Amino acid sequence: MRIALINVQCLEGNNIVPPMGLLMVAAQLERDGHSIRAFDIDPDEEDIISSVTAFDPSIIGLGFLTNTYDKAKRLLAKLKRSLPRSKTVLGGAHSSSVPLETFKNLRPDYLIAGEGEITMSRLCKALERDITSDLSNLDGLYYWRNEAVSFTGPPVPIEHLDELPFPARRLLDFERYLTSPGIMRGYAMDKMTTIITSRGCPYPCSFCASNKVFGRKIRNRSVKNVIAEIRLLSAEYGIKGFYICDDLFTSNSKWVLSFCEALLKEPVKYRWACQSRVDTLSSGLARSMGESGCAQIDFGVESGSTSTLEKLNKKTLNDNVVSLFRMLREAGIRSCATFIIGNPDETEKDIEDTYGLAKSLKADFTVFYYSTPYPGTSLHTMALDKGWLDDKTPYSSGWNHRQACLPLMDAGIGRERLAALRRSMQNHFYFRNYFNIRNLIFLCSVFYSSLLHPSGTIKAVTTFFPVGRLDDLVEGLLINHRRHINIRAMSTLDHR
Template identity: 30%
Template sequence: MIDIILFQPKCGVWDIMGARVPIGLLSIGAVPCNKGYKVVLIDQRIDFDWQSKIKKYINQGAKIVCLTTMVGEQILHMMEVSKFIKSIDSNILTILGGSWPQTQPEMCMQDKNIDVVCYGEGDYLLTELMAYCEGKKKISDVLGIIHRTKEGTIKRTAPRQPVQNLDELPKIPYRLVNLRDYTAVGFRQGKPSISVVTSRGCQFRCTFCSMVPLYGQSWRGYSVDRLMEDIAELESKYGIKDFFFNDDLITGDFKRFTEFLEALAKSGRDYNWGTPGMRGDAVLRLTKDEKAMDNLIKSGCKNLDIGVESGSPRILKLIKKDTTVDVIRRVNQKMSKYPVIMKYNFMGGFPTETEGEFFDTMRLRRILQEENEYAIAPIYFFTPVPETQIFTLAIENGFQPPTKLQEWADFNYDTWYKKYPSWLTKRMIHLIDNAVFLSYFSNKKMSYKYPNPLLNILFKLYYPLAKLRNDNDYYGFMFEKSLAEFIVKIDGKFNLFNRIQKKFFFKKSESLNTYS
């Protein structure tokens, strides 16, 4: 018998980067698994026969299907799956969670095949909804949801309070997936790696970030003891020693972070790790502590991401980044002494940003890479997200956002500016779009971000041309972008990249096949 189906829809262009373990779904599956419910997980990115699996599990008695989505193409895939589920059994309770429902829960109910939307943390949600399915609880008593009544009306229940002590949560049920099908980073090509979340939230106030309205500038983290226990288990059970600590802010408690570094360093386990959740001021603070820096290196740190966002002081103030260009340059100069890839993330296309201010960004990223051989500096196109402070500014400057769920499915980070009216001129779109594309491929150190074997090969083939263009600021006649768009379309139809990853990536590590 099956009780709950967790379903991970395809993401779209992000899938080409390599499928990471669906940690969000696995996290909300932890409590029901611990309570004895039979839970299964289907991942559309790698389960190419997902329809037959859904049919099989529904026939085996599944009462709930829980899906997830972020903004963009994943909404389209989610709606395809929810429609398919209801075509098999209209009585199945369909639940939707993820980053998009967190900010737009009512809009998500426009999908008539969704019964419940989770607008808070979902750790205890599925067990309560199973109690509802079993007639033991009223759905109106389940906190943090929007639900559709039998009469078709939409009701919102009272908010659910966030889990304050993350250590109280059961262990992630990795057994629900085959971890050999996933990867996270390419520190050691051909070796297994995994994304791990060590904390939730962020205390800062960046106006473009959806975490601010979601968590209200709050932060909570697992204890160091719990983290080390979980990491040791991933190594002993699954042979994994390379980790991507996928936090929004891993230094939310700086003391916890330094203690974590010390524990990793003292373990002597030859771990490798990176994280996107760093700030320049935190790294600067770290460099002033000789013991902490020694532990950073001994712990196996291979990469730190810092969100710089812009080289323009005015834009940094506009987005309330609470940092300066000087801080970032000092961080970079101090970290140049260490063999740690410093990934400085930038954005272009902010509301009111001028061409000159974007060139300030281009100059800063070039300086950082010249001053530190381990520095990389990709650029991303700014994307206006509902409920963020800057979203209002975007609308004031001419942005006309989608109004329906189906329209937001066509709102992708790499194409929205070509489809929706905004403040951006054609010249700015052309400039930023080409600079963004080249930034992904013009630094050889970026290769660790492409663990998918096919994408890694394509990166190595294109790198010389991308570097030549980048070094000479030549953005004209970029025929290769059309080729990349064609590859993305082909992958969208045939799931080529993840098929290759699943078939070939872990061949060398089959002797570690203790996955269960």
């Protein structure tokens, strides 16, 4: 069968993270013998209806986040009108977080909650053979039966990840994901991409819905399997580095040490980065990671207030966090610290404590996000119960904890005041975040793009002034730069 898979993205400054979930589903379907077309687009920036229609797929899969829900809704309606015979299947983070609500509101033919590779594979086989009368053996599937919603039961996480094929990256113009500044924040680097070595996270943080997709149990791929994928990426795309997208890469120190030992034996000396928690990294483990090429570790520190950490159900303390960041500097590993403000019952004193901690850590990159009650999280339930969030707030680009001008949730301090606090704190770290010797060449290229495309530069500046947050200016200039790269790439293709 012909199957079109679409990731609905939102054009952002450094939006070069490939849609790994979609590419892994695509690889599984290709293994099954299907013909696949993959799209990773912002439908408000690029019209793909004609391309999808020309492909004439039997099945259309659509994945999206909460902040692209409205884009996905409009795109799905257009696809249904243009291809009324094609079956539509929804998946991804938002669909998994609030599956029943999404299924009823968007009314696709099917919705898959949780990890999609196996269920999508089995669904496509059933559709190809026209045996859809009984789909009860497909985990996490919503579908219509006699105009009523049927659900096959909770999704079951895939236990043996090595059995899955590597992501089908070649289905996209993958070179555009490998351009500078790359994925490591504050560390400009080309030829860097993402890999996933494990799934699942056991921690119950109130603001996170990752478990709705990947479950609580951590499942690791084998070191051998991960190294094989890295070698393939090196051979096919000449990658110089990679970012490990696992929720908690350092959860299994024995596995990480084996991985570091394997990397040291590789002929290519990769630079890589990952995410960790402040309570799962020892000095010995950090030293081994640094020796194997780890350039940066990202931490969700979240708050400098113990009471706020308790409200977030973070299950961490900040007793040793300053010494942890000092240890990373001594090991030659960069650090990224992210914080959340506007949390439940948080006071300005709590935010001052967070700001003080952020300055004392001296991280190489520091970011402050708004506390955003994403659907499927306990924070979302709390926000609705306490009236911090209007239950009629539509899902749109406003559900973006990184770029939103004002927070969605007002837990007491006030939206305007919270925006002012965030602006002041974030601007303090502006030069430390972006301006270093390593980034000089990339910064010059952004400046060059700004001169070549003045309309985008003017838009970036006009977006910055009402808010006054310097990161907004950076985001706007990066969007302009990204468009310049895409235009140049299309020009190159036209001349081939």
